Every structure is written in C-alpha cells, then in structure tokens.
C-alpha cells in the first residue's frame with residue numbers, strides 16, 4: 001500500500017493527497033500534519049516507515065466537502081485518490097491479498113471549483129493563466145463554475161491591473177511574473193500548444209471566429225487548458241467560446257486605486273462597506289456576479305454605456321415592470337452554476353430540475369418584458385437569448401419530479417408516467433414492500449408475538465426480528481423460520497416467503513434504479529448539448545437583473561440618469577458619496593450634497609480645509625460617480641454630465657494608510673510616479689494629501705511639483721486635497737487651477753464642520769480645533785495654541801516655509817535649452833558615404849582639434 005501511496009503522492013506533487021480507504025480519505029506523513037493543523041482534527045499514527053511512526057489523519061468521505069472547503073480557503077490544493085475498482089474486482093484480479101487500484105481522479109484547486117458548497121454564490125471564481133510571447137503578456141481566464149472564458153492581451157505594466165480586475169481565485173504561470181504571485185501550472189504555455197488546444201476543445205479549424213488571438217493570448221490559453229485537463233482529469237469542464245477583452249474599451253483602474261476607492265471590498269477586507277455592497281440590489285447570484293464584474297471594469301464606449309443606461313431607465317421609469325421582473329428573477333435558480341456542475345459531471349437530479357425551472361422562468365420573464373412598447377435596444381437583443389429551450393423544458397418537465405433529490409443514489413428523481421417500464425418496476429417494488437408488510441402481520445398472528453418485526457439492514461437484508469425471550473418458539477425445527485443471528489436482546493430469522501419477496505423487491509428496486517440512472521444520463525446529455533445556449537440565457541438574465549438592480553437602487557436613493565460626453569468634462573450637481581451617505585443615514589444623520597465642475601478651462605481643483613471636513617469624501621464621491629456612470633448605472637447626484645474617463649487614479653497620502661502597515665512614503669511616491677507615467681488628458685486623477693508622509697519641506701516641494709506636472713503636462717481632470725496652504729499660491733500662475741475648500745465655522749469656541757465645498761482657499765487649518773473635538777486634554781490644547789501663535793508670528797516675519805517660492809522660475813519647469821555643442825554639430829554635418837578616404841582623415845584631424853578647444 002505504501003508503494004502505491006508513494007506513486008500517487010509523487011503525481012500529486014505539492015498538493016495534499018486525499019487517499020481513499022473505505023469510508024475515509026486518509027492523509028499521511030507531512031500532508032497529515034498540515035491537514036490536521038489546518039482542519040483542527042486529530043493527528044494519529046499508523047504503522048512504521050523506516051522505523052518511524054507514520055503520521056496520519058483522515059476525514060469521512062460523506063463530509064469531505066466541508067474539509068476540502070477549509071483547506072482550499074487556506075490556500076492548499078488537494079489531489080483526490082479514489083478507489084477505481086471494488087475490493088471484489090481486486091480479489092478477482094489478484095487473489096485475496098490484492099490491493100485495490102487507486103488513481104487521482106481530480107486535483108481540487110481554488111480556481112477549478114464547481115461545487116456549490118465550495119463557491120461563493122455572488123462572486124465569480126476565476127482561474128487566470130499568464131502567457132508571454134516576447135515582451136507581450138496576456139491573461140486567459142476561465143470560470144468553470146459558469147463557463148466564462150476571457151482572453152486579455154496586456155503589456156507587462158498592465159498585468160497587475162488586469163489581474164486585480166479579475167480578482168482571480170488562482171493565478172498560474174510558467175515562470176515567475178514580476179509583481180504577481182502565481183502558482184505553477186502544468187505546462188502548455190506556448191502559442192502552438194494553445195492554438196492546438198483551442199481548436200480541439202471548440203472543434204474549429206481556424207481561430208478567426210475568436211478574433212484571431214495574439215501569440216501571448218494563445219500561450220496563456222494553452223497553459224490554462226492544460227491546467228484544466230490536468231486538474232479535472234476525466235471530468236469535462238464547461239467553457240464557452242473565448243471572448244477577447246479589449247482593454248481600450250474598459251476604464252483602466254490600477255490595483256491601488258481599486259483599493260482606495262473600496263470598489264468591491266472595503267478597507268477592512270470584507271464586502272460590507274464597499275461600493276458593491278452599497279449598490280447591489282440584484283436578486284440573482286448571476287446578477288450579483290455580473291455587477292461585481294461591471295464595477296471592476298467600467299466601459300469607455302459611449303454607445304455601449306448608453307445602451308446599458310437605457311435599459312436601467314426602462315426599469316427605473318416603470319415601477320410595475322421593474323417590480324414584476326425583480327420578483328420573477330428572485331425565484332430563479334442559479335442556472336449558470338447548475339450548468340457548470342452538470343457539464344463537470346458533479347451534479348445531482350436537483351441541478352437538472354434547476355435548469356428546467358430556471359429556463360422556464362427565463363422564458364416567461366422574456367415574454368412578459370417583451371410585452372412592453374418601445375423596448376430599449378439592449379433589452380430587445382437580450383430577449384431572444386432568454387428563450388428557445390422549449391423542447392428541453394418540456395422534456396425535463398415530463399421526466400423529472402417536482403423537486404428531485406440532491407443525490408441520484410436512492411432514486412425518486414424520474415416522474416411517474418414518463419416511462420411505463422419504470423413505473424412497472426416501481427409498482428413491483430412497491431408491491432414487494434406491501435407484501436413484506438403483509439408477511440409481518442401474518443407472522444405476528446401466526447406466532448402470537450406482537451413484538452415481531454420485519455427489518456432491513458445492509459448485512460442481512462430483510463429479516464424477522466423477535467425479542468430474545470420469544471426466540472425459542474421460532475427456533476423449533478418445524479417453525480418455518482431459519483435462525484440467522486443472535487444478539488443480546490433480540491434474535492433474527494429468515495423465512496422462505498420473506499426471502500422470495502425480498503429477492504423480488506430488491507430486483508425490481510435495482511432495475512428501477514438502473515432505469516432512472518439511464519434516464520438521468522440521457523437528460524444530462526441533452527443539457528450538455530445545449531450548454532452554450534443555456535449559458536447565453538444565463539448571461540442575458542444576469543444583465544437584466546443588474547439593470548433592474550441599478551433601477552431599484554436609483555429609486556431608493558433618488559439617483560439620476562447621467563449624461564455622457566466625449567469631451568473631458570465633469571459636472572456634478574448635488575453629488576453624494578453613496579457609502580458614506582448610507583452610513584450617515586444609518587445613524588440618522590444627513591449627508592451634505594456637493595457640486596463639482598471640471599472642464600478644459602478649469603481642470604485642477606485644489607481643495608483645502610480642516611481635517612474631518614469632508615475632503616476625502618468629496619474626492620472619492622466624484623470618482624465613484626464617474627465610475628458608476630460608466631458601468632451603466634444611475635448616479636447619486638441631482639444632475640451629472642460626465643466626459644468619459646479612460647483611466648481613473650486615486651491616491652491617498654502615505655500616513656492615511658499607515659495603520660494598515662502597508663503604505664510608506666516610498667509606495668506613495670512610486671504610485672505617484674505611475675500616475676504621471678500613465679494618466680492622459682482623458683483621465684480622472686484624485687490625489688488625497690500626496691506628499692504629507694515626509695518632512696514638511698520635502699512634502700510641500702513634491703506636492704508643488706506634482707501639481708505643476710498635472711496641470712502643465714498631463715492635463716488630466718484632477719482633484720487634489722491638501723493641507724499645504726502654501727500650494728494655493730499656484731492659483732495665481734496656473735490658469736486651469738482653481739481653489740476650493742470645505743467649510744467650517746467656529747461657534748462659541750467649538751468647531752462646526754459644514755461639509756460644504758465652496759470656492760476659494762480655506763482661511764485657516766483648524767487643526768487644534770479638530771484636536772479639541774477629538775478630546776485632547778485642555779492643558780495640552782492651550783500649550784499647542786501658544787506654540788501655534790509663536791510659529792505664526794515667525795511665519796509673518798519670515799514669510800513661512802514658502803518664502804522664496806515667489807522667486808522660483810515657476811514656468812521654467814521645462815529644462816533649459818542646452819548650450820550649443822560645436823563638436824556635435826561638426827559630427828552631425830559629416831556625411832560618411834560621400835567622403836573619400838583622404839577627406840575622412842582630414843575630418844578626423846579637424847574633429848580632434850575641435851575637441852581640444
């Protein structure tokens with residue numbers, strides 16, 4: 001057995017090996033130690049290897065899924081080694097000592113799950129493979145729980161952003177990829193292999209239909225498909241045809257910006273407190289997954305965005321349509337995930353019934369939605385995808401009982417009347433059960449033992465059981481009963497009649513079960529054959545759900561339909577931060593709405609004001625409103641006109657993140673450098689106190705430089721919140737920069753924060769007033785005030801830290817013209833092709849002389 005174990009373990013590599021032994025999966029050696037501590041189960045030992053105890057632990061097969069879930073969540077991969085023959089087969093093959101054959105039937109990894117219990121209903125579960133060809137990178141991503149398959153080409157610099165968008169459960173690559181934590185794949189990361197694998201999986205002769213993927217994309221697809229084959233073994237995995245994602249048609253958001261805007265996860269790491277949680281009013285898990293996708297990748301194509309918005313408007317403006325659609329959606333099963341399990345062969349009869357019910361509901365929803373007049377184009381294009389499954393629905397409706405069992409093992413999934421032969425077998429089995437009940441009554445009467453029972457167990461099958469004290473009667477030779485087993489308090493018997501009835505019953509039952517299995521297999525085949533179409537239906541339903549969710553959220557929050565523009569403008573009236581507003585509402589407080597107006601003439605807002613005044617909130621709300629609009633959602637504002645944003649950057653100064661122990665001044669600078677390198681005229685940049693994580697002089701100098709660069713070179717729409725009041729001097733010189741502040745008032749010695757954004761710079765910083773709000777001791781505060789007065793006195797005498805800046809040649813930011821270089825000019829004038837050897841030698845002497853000068 002150990003030899004067999006070693007072979008399988010070698011195949012499993014770094015995955016934990018679940019070695020099937022009877023009703024348990026056992027783990028040995030280091031695997032056992034790792035699993036026992038992760039699962040908090042007992043570590044025991046079994047036998048010896050080279051004189052040492054062999055550590056062992058095990059989990060029962062029937063409960064294996066929950067243990068698997070825990071291991072996977074903790075970052076482990078698990079190889080499942082099953083018995084692939086029965087002990088009887090092993091005996092027949094190799095005698096009584098023969099070892100049952102085992103084989104790894106699946107490698108369970110975070111990115112290749114299909115089981116309901118191992119997945120989160122509302123999030124996609126991506127496996128991403130990184131491919132490379134020359135300097136080009138690409139990602140092939142698959143979610144086999146729903147069949148989605150994407151190819152994305154990207155440069156080395158965009159890779160992390162793209163992986164952050166996917167938020168993959170597992171990332172694999174052939175070699176280490178800079179800046180990305182990846183697992184080892186199973187090879188196949190080359191374009192030739194990728195092309196072959198794609199062609200063979202989708203049965204096509206050319207890849208033109210998939211938009212002719214690049215070499216890097218093919219390499220990624222090759223690695224991905226090889227990994228799926230290696231982990232899924234014999235089981236199929238469902239993949240729709242690959243979709244090539246054009247990055248240019250999505251808003252680029254780098255990982256740091258995603259984090260700082262808390263799009264799909266809050267700063268604490270949970271979904272609560274994130275934008276996604278705040279806007280999600282989806283009623284289906286598929287809708288919820290698509291909403292998360294949409295938020296992670298807002299569009300940049302105006303027509304596409306407007307098409308989505310028109311669908312939301314359709315639902316927003318008609319309460320009846322919206323509510324009817326939402327209540328229908330709410331009752332729909334998750335057909336995408338059911339399909340994933342069916343194709344993988346890890347399903348039960350209930351999954352087939354989910355398809356039946358889901359597809360029927362989808363069809364009915366489509367009919368209902370189709371009744372409306374003047375349907376939005378997007379809806380008109382989605383409706384046909386919702387239907388077309390009539391024959392499958394009809395077949396499944398006839399074949400399956402209303403609510404079939406999870407598991408096919410005990411039968412009872414196929415409906416009565418579907419197959420006359422099956423009905424007969426079932427009737428025979430039922431007759432058998434009745435006959436046995438009749439026998440029980442008959443024997444009680446015959447023996448006069450009221451406590452006589454006919455029971456069933458796996459060892460004896462059907463048998464007669466009487467309390468021990470009555471046993472002698474049945475033991476008599478001519479009693480007609482045969483003794484089978486004596487226990488402490490009861491004795492068990494058989495009888496020829498019972499034996500005969502039991503045989504008939506078992507036979508009929510067994511045949512009925514086999515017949516059910518055949519029907520279920522045929523239904524499964526039908527579903528698998530229709531998989532691509534069913535997946536399209538699931539996609540269409542998800543899109544409808546997302547639109548209805550946006551509409552419901554908009555009505556709930558009084559949101560508005562944004563207008564989109566191709567020019568880089570950004571005009572928001574009465575904008576609100578949806579997450580902060582919801583948090584305030586929960587405490588019975590009111591959010592103060594604010595306006596923002598950025599355009600080519602006024603594209604950089606410098607915002608000052610007291611701590612806690614609402615600067616960060618304002619910055620983020622502007623970013624979130626733009627992002628929501630480009631996802632195709634209404635926005636929390638009274639009015640919004642949004643010029644399409646190609647890239648969104650959000651940076652928070654170092655000290656804001658120090659609590660999490662992640663950000664340092666260095667990271668802040670690296671990120672600022674990234675913005676300067678990547679932002680364009682059409683980007684939206686949000687800088688929250690950049691430069692404050694270092695000494696005042698250095699910080700101000702950097703903030704100053706960044707402001708100038710954003711204004712003069714990048715020219716992106718920018719909001720910059722800062723405590724460096726000295727920066728406000730830039731307003732005099734930079735045309736497209738304007739000053740704003742969050743308002744505060746001191747009332748009877750206390751600070752009142754108004755959270756209103758107003759024009760002009762803040763008059764003072766109110767730092768000490770905020771410290772008072774925070775409850776610093778009065779003695780300390782009066783000392784701080786005294787120090788401040790001294791400092792301010794000093795500032796008025798010397799001009800403060802920004803003294804001397806007025807003398808700075810601000811507009812000499814461009815490097816000065818270098819002095820003319822006669823030597824370079826002389827070399828430049830030479831035309832080597834037209835020189836004779838003699839002239840060339842002369843030229844050389846001339847140049848040497850020039851160099852000496």
Ligand SMILES: Nc1ncnc2c1ncn2[C@@H]1O[C@H](COP(=O)(O)OP(=O)(O)OP(=O)(O)O)[C@@H](O)[C@H]1O
Pocket residue numbers: 580584590591592593594609610611612613614615616617618742755756
């Ligand atoms: N528009 C608003 N209406 C009502 N309350 C608000 C508003 N904006 C912010 N607040 C409240 O003020 C708190 C602080 O806001 P925020 O973090 O944006 O301030 P800040 O000016 O960036 O502060 P700091 O300079 O210390 O980082 C928020 O948590 C919120 O409770």
